[in-house]
Amino acid sequence: MAPQLQRHNGFDIFIHWFNAACWLFLAATGLGLIDNPALNPLGNGYPRVLRALFGSGGNLLLAHEIVGGLWIAAFLLYLVFNLRGALFFLREVFSVSPARDMTWMLKKQIQMTMGEKMLLRLGLDPHLPPQGFYNMGQKAFAQAAIVGSLVIALSGMVMVLSQLTLDSDRTILVAWAIMLHYLAAGVVFAGLLVHVYMAAIAREERPAFISMFTGTVPEDYARHHHLLWYEQVCGGAAPTPPPGALPLDPSRGAAPAPRKGG
Ligand code: HEM
DSSP states (O other): OOOEEEOOOHHHHHHHHHHHHHHHHHHHHHHHHOOOTTTOTTTTHHHHHHHHHHSSHHHHHHHHHHHHHHHHHHHHHHHHHOHHHHHHHHHHHHOOOHHHHHHHHHHHHHHHHHOHHHHHHTTOOSSOOOOOSSOHHHHHHHHHHHHHHHHHHHHHHHHHHHHHHSOTTTOHHHHHHHHHHHHHHHHHHHHHHHHHIIIIIOGGGHHHHHHHHHSEEEHHHHHHHOHHHHHHHHSSOOSSOOTTOGGGOGGGTOOSSOOOOO
């Protein structure tokens, strides 16, 4: 087996797939709760089928709220048990180098849509600037997913609490919550289409997909796609070791050198 680097720990892998499963369920049930056919992209047949499946609209709403509550609780537990990993993730995702990352983003769009030859034709160096633990595309999606998820969670809580304390038809707060809930879910969903394509379908990212189960990526992949991270982990003095990176992470019983051969 090719030499491997640790990329994700067990907490990260669990929360990612738990989050994906919750998203699937919440999107499916959420769409079933929109009973205005003018607003529901799936018309009114889908909500009718889903309500019948759950026994009633009330049960469907209850299931949506319970899974939404579990989703929020799981993230709170993740923060408690893996605060260091969460802070590393947030720092990586929100630290953007405008010159390097924006150039990467621009060139990557051209490369993916019109090919490397177009970069040459435009007089641009076809090499993409080196990227860290996440590339700029991953950062952009993660930023949208984090902000969007916060908006979804907070607006969802306002809606649930409004059933207990407020008249939901009359409060401006609830009206805003409903609008923001839809909007944030729509924005994250749009990003998800690209995320799932890049993560699960694009061949060049296959090692990253596998790492979401095994936790490791081949060193070669890390060098090609995340050179700055690779250099941090493997070369010279490493300023900020990623929490999942065994070689440099003493809190996980790390070995003093990069893990070879998985
Ligand atoms: C079933 C569909 C999904 C697949 C196949 C998938 C796949 C992946 C993979 C392979 C990675 C690791 C990338 C790497 O290590 O470089 C990843 C990371 C990530 N995923 Fe997903 N994912 C899915 C659903 C979701 C959902 C629903 C969300 C949130 C709404 C999400 C949010 C993220 C975030 C924030 C990251 C870290 C940043 C990034 O790599 O883009 N994923 N996903």
